[in-house]
Amino acid sequence: MKHLLICLLFFKFICPWSTEAVGVLTEEEDLEENNGDSGWASFETKFGKLIKRSQLSSSTTEEAWTGRWMPERTSTKKPSTSEEPWTGRWLPEQTTQKFHQAQVAEGGQLKSQFSPNYKEIDLSYLRSDSMGRPDKDCDDGKTNITIDWDQSPINFTCYNPLHRYEPNYKYPAELEEDLIPPAYKAAHLCMDYRIDYSKNIPTYGTHRPLWPRYGEYKFLPKQRWLHNLEHGAVVMLYHPCAHAVEVNRVRKILTGCIRRHIITPYTLMEEDRPIVLVAWGAKLSMSWANADIIRNFISIYAFKAPEGNNARDGQFDHMLEVPAQVISGSDLNDSNICPGQWF
Structure with a gap:
């Protein structure tokens, strides 16, 4: 001791x-x-990396603020002060890589034009100046139209006529709305690009430069009628196996309400609601025709689109069977919706 x-x-x-x-x-x-x-x-040789007390004190020289606050940044690399230019498009609906994935055929193969990161998208392929004007190099309504539809009869044929989709009055109509930012502008893609959608029935999105003439078609692909939605039209889709009586009822109401309509068979829908009305940002799925609900949908959602004031007829008419007519009691601009019909 x-x-x-x-x-x-x-x-x-x-x-x-x-x-x-x-x-x-x-x-x-x-x-x-x-x-x-x-x-x-x-x-440092004996104890490892050491920290000087002068390093613990606050530095008198401050780095210029870069305009970004990234508390999660642990590296010593300075944040970049250069911002990429805005592309002019806002696509909040692109939640997956597949959504609105544009592809171009090159040597028999499909090349994706969209990367997983939206900021890296190359928009040089867009040709909005061709909208509404037939252009053989972009869209003339005739060249390469099979890229949207291969002309197969499966899209407009009921192969089991004995198993029609009967109306079920216990199923109410279903209304769905998509929230579209006011600044959103849909792109127009030429016919050398494929357009895919994340939803079976889109209510807005990229489409073809030439929009279809109004009326009823044997079949019309969605890449075309989406352009009509942008002009304020209402599109009626019905499954080929839907009950003919209910289809005729909805058809009669729609054609009696507005001239700017499209009617076409369609198979990508629920069997219990095989009739669908589509407007810009909204759709109404039905098992049976309720006249009041249909008229209300048309009056509320028709022409509520970015170009809803454009009443010009289209240029694409492949498979057009019944051209639309001006409604009696109204005019070319559909100033009077559902004239003479009770609400």
């Missing part, structure tokens, strides 16, 4: 605490003890 006390007194008064045991020095102490030659290298 006596020897221990002697050792403690020896270290306290004769050999002060060694800097090697502490492992932290001020720069002044370090330079003073090493005659101006910093000895941090020897400390």
